[in-house]
Amino acid sequence: MRPEILLLPILIPFASGVLALFTSRKYRGMVALIAAAMNLALACFLFKANVIFTAPWAGFGFEFILRAYQFSGFIIGAAACFAILITLYCTVFLKEKAFSNQFYAYLLISIAMLNGAVLADNLVAMLFFWEGMLLTLFGLIAIGRPGAFKTATKAFVIVGICDLCMMAGIALSGHLAGTLTISKISLDITGLGGLAFILLMIGAISKAGSMPFHSWIPDAALDAPLPFMAIFPGALEKLIGIYFLTRISLDMFKLDPHSWVSMVMMIVGSLTIVLAVSMALIQKDYKRLLSYHAISQVGYMILGIGTLVPAGIIGGLFHMLNNAIYKSCLFLTGGAVEKETGTTDLKKLGGLWKKMPVTFACFAVAAVSISGVPPFNGFFSKELVYDGALERGMIFYIAALLGSFLTAASFLKLGHAAYLGKISKENERAKEAPIQMLLPMIVIASFCIIFGLWNTLPIQKLIQPILGERLEGHNYGGFPTNMMLVIATVAVLLAALINHIFGVKKSGSGLGAVDHIHHAPVLSGIYDKAEKRLFDPYAIGLKIVDVVSKIAWSVDRGIDWVYNVFFVDAAFAVSNGIRSLHNGSYAAYLAWSLAGAGLVIIFLMR
């Protein structure tokens, strides 16, 4: 295999992205689909490859190195699968949209950039592609509905600042290690090395969308075109963010499970799980609820990798894959619902399962999977993360378990509100989505089952080789050995179910289910009623949940305020100060110049 082939996964999607930009509306989808298919074929071809491509680059010691091996092949393959499915979905979803050429272009260029970032073995080259993804992220959000520009700017600023941190981290680690080639770097986390790690970690987890760098995702959920949510926060950003986190944790830095760095990662992970999911619980919008789950699930991955024990890392990586699968499926169902009913407001939805049985089935599979119900795939990855977390401390295990409980509860609510109950008047004419949209959903949903039933397959073939000798010969596939963990999980899930049924019953007044559909989406509404009618422990429990949600809300808004108001206002205050100095008088300008000249002369003649 010639090493130049490694350039193709970057060049082909990029070129076809540019091509798609200038294609007429009729053929755009076709171009994008062909490009995605070629990308997938390439990814399959490169899957087991182990090639290095080196090119001298500029005149100052950098080398442009691309390296394909086990891990990058895995990520590229996964990304290629999602890309082609989502492109297929888009051919219908974006058919009437004028901006579809931009969407395809940005999507394909994102794929090119992702492939580049994953293949790059040089930190600067990787940064180049990494920043390219930031750019397309901006474009993808900005082409959404009219107000989307603000959200795009917010995302750009937040991710941009984190990327600057990463840039600094790259400079620092390049300085410390004396090389910028990723596979040659091996640093300790003492002193500046620790700072470098934290800076790089900020870049990685902000890309993945973890707290506290998440606040653009829920906004984007409403503003950006929906397939964007399925592919970007749903799949690609998780893949690349967690990929880089794994690379720095396993390859670039010498970490051991008892270091402070591990503790930092686990704390970030568990906080993200709990806070984001409590936010999700009180959402009233299909897409916004999902977007908070997209944040929450990152917490499991960071927690898993942060444990730095093999079980946890494998769990984290497996969860990354699983999450990409079911989260994009969930977003796609959301898209189908939006296309058919014209809304994603849970108040206006309900009873859709009759009208859209296939969509509902896909949703149900993905939802039970994300809730971690055995034997779906989410269950196995979560169990591995639990396993790792338990090894490091009970508190992290409990946080993860609590997250699981709330996840299950919120998905019961979502499913109930959107698909069950009585259909509202506006949606009576809704029908099943077209086949091009169903096909990706079905394929992805079936992967939930396949990776659940045959979970040893992805773990042993895809993930365990990445760890190499760290495994020490263990095998983590299959059903968990520790039955207590399983029992705890199942108990938690049952508790969530009981909680839900109970809530529905209590909220349901004379008309029962109908009333519930009007009120259930507003979970706080249930809370209010529950406070009056229920026996104490339940009310107390709900109150606690409510308080946690409120705190999470204010934390979330607080971060938002810092990004939106503080920086901007401060910058404009400075700007106005400078502008008021420019009073238009040439004498003033001349006076500044002469004063400056005086200073320069004094400085130089010292």
Next chain:
Amino acid sequence: MTIDLILLVMMTIAALWAVMARSLLKAAIALAVTSAVVTIIMFRLASPLAAVFELSVCTGLITAIFVSAISLTRPLTHAQTIAMSKNKFRRYWYLPVIMVIAAAALFLLKIKVDVPLPQVLAIDDVRNIMWNLRQLDMYGQIVLILAGSFGIVILFRESDKDGS
């Protein structure tokens, strides 16, 4: 040396007058006087050709430009002049003071030339230098005069067409 000093003092006073004169016309004339004194200083410094240019161009042409430009504008009314001159006294009286202080400071500091001065042996003819060694400057001047003539066409002539 004494003559030089007297000339320099005259030059400075003329310049001061140009700055402080009440009417613009007088200021332009004061500037012409400054130029004339500079011409004499140039003669004294063994630079006759440059002095001739200074005399004809700066004392003649530039003064003509100034005077014609000033005559195209409406002079201030008497009341305005009075108001201005009151104001002006407040703004200008410390200029001579600053100048004298600066001169005294420089004199007392005894700023010295602290580099060996080069002595150029070949004292060449001005025309030779201008036309042979510094030919490039001549071309530059030609282009500049071209550009300036376009400027004058644009700024002066076309404005009559606007009729404003």
Next chain:
Amino acid sequence: MEANNIQLFSIFGIFIVMLFIAGLYCILMTRNMMRALIGLEILTKAVTVLLILAGYVTGNMAFAQSIVITLIIIEVVVIAITAGVILSIYRHTNSLDRSTIRDLKG
């Protein structure tokens, strides 16, 4: 000869600096744009004397003269253009006061 020249330079230097101060002060303080132009002329005079002086002190009179002649030609063109600009402003505002050209700011 050389010591004498250095002394000559020092004395001339003082007056040149005074001329600079007068010119800059004029541009900074006057309200009349035409007078600011006169200030500019005074500065140019100072530079002319400085160049001639530098030529004289180093015994390089021919060279200095040639560049001063160039300088004078350039000076005329610049002054003419500037006067034209000031007159055009005068046509718009009917005033030579510098406060009339403070529209562009911020």
Next chain:
Amino acid sequence: MPALFFLIPLIGVITLNLPFRKLMKKTAFWFAAVLFIFQIVLVSSHRTSFWGTGLVQGSFFNVNFYVDHLTLIMLFSISIVSLASLLVARAMISDENKRFNFINLLITAAIGMNGIVMVKDIFSLYVFLEVAAVSAFIMITINKDKPALEGAFKYILLSAIATIMMLSSIGLLLLIAGDTSFGAISAAISSSPQSMLVKLAMAIFLCGLFIKGGLIPFHGWLPDAYSAAAAPASVLLAGIVTKVSGIYTLIRIVTSLFGFTPAVSKVLLLIGAASIVIGAFAALGQKDLKRMLAYSSISQVGYIIIGFGTGSVLGVTGAVFHLFNHAIFKSLLFVNAAAVEKEAGTVDMDRLGGLSQTMPITGTTSAIAFLSTSGIPPLAGFWSKVIIIIALWQAGYIAYAAVAVLTSVLTAAYLITMQRKAFFGNIAPGLERTKEAPLAICVASIILAAVTVGVGVFFPFVFNNFIMPVKEILIK
């Protein structure tokens, strides 16, 4: 042979003004276009038979021109920006007489700038600076409207002070060296580097150049002149005139006359950093599109100066690269502003909006320029900024590197604001009937955008073949 760049335009501009003015008025545009394209082709063909190798001395009669790689880059930028300005002038100036005068002035300005980059004599440098500046003054006021005259007057005044400063410095250097050629002055300076007179001459000259280049705090004239200038003049002025007469000259003077002393480096770094930060902040709050671009120009020039201030090979090459990139993308932004001014009738950003829908070419090219300016890969601006930041880092100026990095966020912020207000979103009331800019402006913006993208994509090739050899200016 380099004298051709001087001789042909000179003969051309004289020929244009001979009798048969009627005919000449029609052909003037094509003559100028051919002239600039000829220059682009000659420079980019890069043939050694024409240029010789390394330092080339060309002459006609007794005129000496020197051409090295830095000069080549500048010649290329001059011709391409002049071409853009010419195209904009064709579309924006409807009166035939005015257009004819403008084209003549454009050619004289180009002669002046070609002269600036090719001479090796400090006084000739001054002469050509004045040629370029006087042409620019008149081009700004071509429409004789009040704001343009006001901006031009401020520019003339500050620029005159700058030339006075340079001339005083030339006087002192003449005293020290007895000659005005770079070689003689450089030798005299290196023989007595500690002299106060030398330091004074250096400081005054640098200050003059700072005014010409519009750096903080010498920048007062710049926003006024840029924002008020006639559209084609603002393209030329912002794109190349101040860059050549201020920044290029600074680079040339410091490298070939004064050399990098620690004090000079420090002054350059401080002024560069101040320009970056203050320019970016001031740009943030602007309502007028051209004024924002003017402040942005100050900020970008700060990057050039800060990179140059390191004095290292990487820093100087990065600065030259950024100078080139900035000339291209800033003139592209001004071309877009001209298109907006022409079609929408205003450059007030509060009254603009959604122009991308009606002016797709303008919208797209301005997005390219904006991305390049904010340093987003893979466009040209990213590479030069990265090189400058790496150079700062390697030279140990970590705080300055941090300033440069952090301000690029600010750059992105104000340019995004500009894009959003002018080009994205819903179309503003009253602008529904705007249409795409005239063909000439579109051609100009497409050429410039293509250069930006091309240089970015083929960065290694461009950098190694054209920019890296510039390091020869550091070896005296």
